[in-house]
Amino acid sequence: MSTPAALSIPDQHGKRVIITGANSGLGLEAARRLAAAGAHVVMAARTAEKNAHAAETIQKSVPDASLQLESLDLASLASVEAFADRMIAEKVPTDILINNAGVMAVPSRRTTEDGFELQFGTNHLGHFALTARLLPTLTAAEAPRVVTLSSVMHWIGRMRFGDLNAEKKYNAWLAYGQSKLANLLFAHELQRRSDAAGWGLLSAAAHPGSSRTNLQSAGPQLGRDKPANAFVERFMQSPGLSQSAEQGAEPELFAATWASVSGGDYVGPTGAFGLTGPPGRAKQSRRALDQRDALRLWTASEDLTGIDL
Template sequence: MTAAPALADRWTADDIPDQTGRTAIVTGANSGLGYVTARELARCGARVVLTARNPDKGRAALEMLRDEQPGSMVELRRLDLADLDSVRAFADTVDSPVDMLINNAGIMMPPRSLTAQGFESQFGTNHLGHFALTGLLLDRLMAGRDPRVVTVSSTLHKSGSIRFDDLNGERSYSPRAFYAQSKYANVLFGLELGRRLRSQGSLVRSLLAHPGYSATNLQSTGPTGILNAILKVTNRLIAQDVEKGALNQLYAAVQPQVQSGQFIGPDGRNESKGYPTLVQPAESAKNLGTARRLWDLSERLTGVRYGLPG
């Protein structure tokens, strides 16, 4: 497979334009991709709201970021995407325009469990939590300057599908298959949000990004047993570092020329490593009927109505 051409010649965090005067919300910012994204946006002048489910881990990340970037405008707020009540409570604290919403947080391949509202944990956290958050913050985004929603997916979305007849894995559950379902849902959502925003003439851009195979704590905190052991080894031997993995969502968040509906990922072989480039979602993720069905279902399950016609 021939590597795709990069959108910019080896674009790095040093190429981020000045973000002074812009406000970003980064979910899951206490570690990994989210922490690097928050740190780099703050370094370039943005006011950054870090969110974390665990207050202690969130405070530790906030202190570390302030040590790395003295004088940066950063703050911490609690947000548990596995609990829609927490999502609503967080959204109620946001009372000013938002320029960048980075839907980064996620869980990966845990044993089957349910969210506070009874949804399969990966679908509930990775998709429904971010769907609700974006909808609740949409008016703040519409008031933003060059506003963007960046939803972070995975190459594993290409093996995913929406199990409308067994959404919570009650009949059959596989950690990998349901992770792929949640990442597939991210792509369906990001593309459909872009279509609906464009149809209304909105200036809000919806973009997708994925980090390739990047070494984060997702591989060690979610999977159990032999899968956990395998991923620890591949993290050391195969994965690129988190600094490089975060470039894709940073590019989507800040580069002027990106367009709503675009998907940014690594330019290397099989999109596993490299510098930001334009990549393509799975062909099935472009299906309008599936996207609208998921959208309607997500509005019903979360109780969050966007007011954007399909």
């Protein structure tokens, strides 16, 4: 079987890129490819040791990589604020923010430091707060972009505005689907607000299809869900149903760097069922395009995080 040609990344010299969850999986591959294209990459991750190891891995293949390792825990609004304050204090524009980090299918309900359901709090609220707090350094760039990672699982998502944090009823996959739907709604609303306020920001979303990373096991392991781990591992090994992390990172890289991308675009694999293949325009659910839900989510996110944009 032939290996698909790698996506060509435009020259990124002189640009600063912030990637959340850059220490593994899609984030690590995105960091490597952008560093190879000349970008200064801020690798934001929760665990310093794993982040350092990831940087060493990148430097083996990209010896002249310009990397900056930073601590960021998206499950803590205090950590998000501290990280953003450090970035702003450097007085260097941020050209690209890739909201890549995430947690998936936590079997039993868990909460963030601030009491939010872990998947909604990390995948959406953490990135909402981060993007909001980084806005001054983003708008200082000539043509800033924000890329937010969603998932094919957004199709099963519904915004349960009466129970966003799943306090009344919790289902691991429905909570994940809601968080990924929230990512899309946020990306679209961010673009509308940029257009209205004149921020000059391009907001796009992407999804990796079915990609072999540690995400599939990290969530279930939080609840020691061995049956879920086994099922996911079998699925990911099935021919034609999954692709490598290198291929899975290409939609977010495409959304972050290609000139043909427009605000509000959603990029994903173009193969069967959107699971594998080269990046291109992806299908999204009607719920993801619901402007009333997007506005309602934005307002709820401001209330929950205490950040007024």
